[in-house]
Amino acid sequence: MDIRSDFHTHTNISACGAPDNTLQALLDGLCAGPDGVRVLGVSNHLWDSDVVGASPWYAPQNVPHVLAIREELKTADTHGARVLIGAEVEFTADCKVAITEEHAKLFDYLLITANHLHMKDFIIPSWIKEPEDVRFVLISRFKAAAETDLPVRCGICHPFFPISFKDTENEILAGITDEQYAECFELAKKHDKSIEIHSSALNPHLPLNEKGFCPEYIRMLGVAKEVGCTFHLGSDVHRPVLEPNLRLREFTEYLGIGKDRLTDF
Numbered sequence: 001m002d003i004r005s006d007f008h009t010h011t012n013i014s015a016c017g018a019p020d021n022t023l024q025a026l027l028d029g030l031c032a033g034p035d036g037v038r039v040l041g042v043s044n045h046l047w048d049s050d051v052v053g054a055s056p057w058y059a060p061q062n063v064p065h066v067l068a069i070r071e072e073l074k075t076a077d078t079h080g081a082r083v084l085i086g087a088e089v090e091f092t093a094d095c096k097v098a099i100t101e102e103h104a105k106l107f108d109y110l111l112i113t114a115n116h117l118h119m120k121d122f123i124i125p126s127w128i129k130e131p132e133d134v135r136f137v138l139i140s141r142f143k144a145a146a147e148t149d150l151p152v153r154c155g156i157c158h159p160f161f162p163i164s165f166k167d168t169e170n171e172i173l174a175g176i177t178d179e180q181y182a183e184c185f186e187l188a189k190k191h192d193k194s195i196e197i198h199s200s201a202l203n204p205h206l207p208l209n210e211k212g213f214c215p216e217y218i219r220m221l222g223v224a225k226e227v228g229c230t231f232h233l234g235s236d237v238h239r240p241v242l243e244p245n246l247r248l249r250e251f252t253e254y255l256g257i258g259k260d261r262l263t264d265f
């Protein structure tokens with residue numbers, strides 16, 4: 001199967017992007033060459049200034065800042081790839097998406113992030129440490145993100161990845177039942193949210209199978225597949241490297257998710 005898309009990538013306009021990772025560098029790294037990506041979504045971090053409560057890190061990463069990439073795109077060599085301008089939009093501590101409906105329309109698509117759990121005392125209270133409590137946060141925030149309705153097609157990025165809980169990550173995931181996952185993914189399907197197939201499933205600190213994929217993420221995505229969700233690939237690269245996308249293509253094939261279930265937004 002020829003899967004050649006990636007909808008979760010960052011350039012240097014994200015505060016965490018590599019400084020030399022311009023849009024052109026990203027296009028050269030991901031889209032040039034025989035295995036290059038044919039549909040590229042650029043999704044820099046976003047918090048709309050019209051939504052109160054941005055952290056100091058988010059404040060400069062507002063709508064005009066993120067949309068400036070459209071200017072860069074005008075003169076860029078896309079190597080024949082179709083380029084979509086999206087954003088990775090934050091979900092506030094009280095479970096609201098950090099963009100207005102009006103501004104959402106300015107993007108080709110949006111990825112909603114419900115689990116930036118490394119943002120302590122901003123996204124989650126720092127006292128939350130026990131796997132049971134983390135699971136509660138992951139599930140409740142996923143559901144709220146899934147139910148968000150915006151006037152643009154949305155995906156949910158890095159679903160259930162308990163960022164910053166590396167030591168207990170597998171334990172956290174293992175404690176989420178198939179029924180709990182199904183409930184979450186039913187909501188995502190009902191509200192037309194694409195589920196991201198993300199590089200978190202390939203992290204070497206996790207228990208991995210013979211193919212290098214984490215069984216807990218396989219189970220989670222398997223439930224989403226069973227429920228009938230649609231999917232997109234998201235390497236989440238912050239540098240111009242194709243390798244993570246190539247691995248995700250293998251992972252998608254391994255999951256048995258065919259082109260009919262992949263969205264291009």
Ligand SMILES: [Zn+2]
Nearest residue numbers: 088113157158
């Ligand atoms: Zn993220």
Ligand SMILES: [Zn+2]
Nearest residue numbers: 008010088236
């Ligand atoms: Zn990201």
